Amino acid sequence: MSLLVLSNISKSFGPVNVLHHANMSVDAGEVVGLVGDNGAGKSTLMKIITGIYKADAGDITLDGQSILHLDPGERRAMGIEMIYQDLALAKQQDVASNIFLGREPVKSFLGIIPGMVDKRTMDRKAQEMIDRLGANLPAINRPVGTFSGGQQQTIAIARALTFDPRVVIMDEPTAALAVREVQSVLDLIRQLKKQGIAVILISHRLNDVLSVTDRIVVLRHGRTEANLTTSQTTMTKVVSAIVGGDDMEAAAAHESAG
């Protein structure tokens, strides 16, 4: 049985039907690529997993139990993490504040007054996580807006990994990165796989998807168009599924070249 299963998910925004009975699943230690053209419904489907959007129909199960009724905070607590394309960082707050946002450890002040956020523990754990990722930040007690794009991405990744996730969703994690940084993101995905974490990778860079995933799910106009095993597929097949068969030779040649 798969760890996370989405079955027959439908969603519309007003008159616009974004998803029609979309299906996908991911196992522990499996990396699944989610690809499709712009507007195919990839991001919407992921936001339905994290609970930011509510599905109109269909079910989501984690370990066989439905999580549809849980709010985003509760789903995070169940181990579903997402790294957003825009990173979703609070730029004026420091590193630890971002990593622990919504999950701050608390203690009591002078042993009497409850609810004091334990900033020292937060800073220590944040530093440990940053070190584990092999990143080099000049100082963790600075607003994250003062860091470079790559460093901010590290912080977003650290936030997703600090609370022992079971499923990590990455939305275009390599889109804005330099070549060397792309490689370290792909290495990180392989590392997560080894630790038994399920990874869903959304990307337009099909070369990245083909090199790091076990399976590739193709969304087209809100439907699950194909569910391909990466080792038995080719760039041409993936592109064909994305564009729906037309002009696939030219499109595939272009993707292979790029």
Next chain:
Amino acid sequence: MSPQPNAVTKPGLWRRAQIKSEERLHVRLESLLVLIGLGVIMSFLSPYFLSVSNFLNILLATSTIGVLAIAATFVLGSGGLDLSLGSVMGLSGVAGAFVAVNLGLPSALGVAAGIGAGAAAGYINGKLVTRAFVPAFIVTLGMMGLARGLALVISDGRVIYGLPSALLYLGQGRPFGIPMPVIIFFTVVLITHYILAFTRFGRYTLAIGDNENAARTAGIDVATHRVILYTLSGGLAGLAGMLFMARINSGDPTAGISYELTAITAAIIGGTNLFGGRGSILGAVIGALIMGVLQNGLNLLAVQSYYQIMAIGAVLIFAVFIDQYQIRKAADT
């Protein structure tokens, strides 16, 4: 990801002092220096400035504005805006006086009515902003008119005199020689500073002001949090109304006109970001004290009060200018 070459230049003495001041005291160094500088100038200009009784006067006059500045800090820090602070304060004073004088009910009920009226106005603000999606600027501008009008309706446009002695004590009592409003103000400062600087509630407030979307994805119930903030803001305006009413010994429906101007100015001088994400209660207190010393000094120098209103407006624009200038400078380097 990969280690990046990062040219870390050692910050200068001034920058280090700025960081220390913000980390340890939660106060911007500039505003602290402005307050001290203002005090030094005033003591040269007026022989009456430097005395214990005048200091208590300043604190007494600052307590009302200070409580409003704290309310402004919470709402601005969350990326919101509350323009109804002054009017809600006026409404609360009238509501409290009406219950205690016209209805002849116990003073405690008067206080509850005053603070309750403020909190109710704030709750309505919050609901309209989060559920009806009317911009905070419009909602609170509308509430500014609604609350002021309601205060005039309840009081029939007249000042309500003759408060019971228990209510008067709130504004004029002096246990240990310290005015009651000052004691209440400091108590509110301690509690709200703890909340904003050290609790999850405070962190969520600033995170929402910083990046609402990030707060939502972190599982924070942003709409509910905003409603609580606007209610808190209204409740604090109600408390300010009680302090003012008790101090002037009457429920005045025109109390607090343009006080939101002073309160927002004090909050911004104290380091609160006009667009949210950053804010400090102790900073707001320093900001309120700067406004208090400025007004007290201009009074001692017998400057007409009309000019004082002009001075506050100018200080507001100047404070935001300095803030934006520093942000632009930081972005350039």
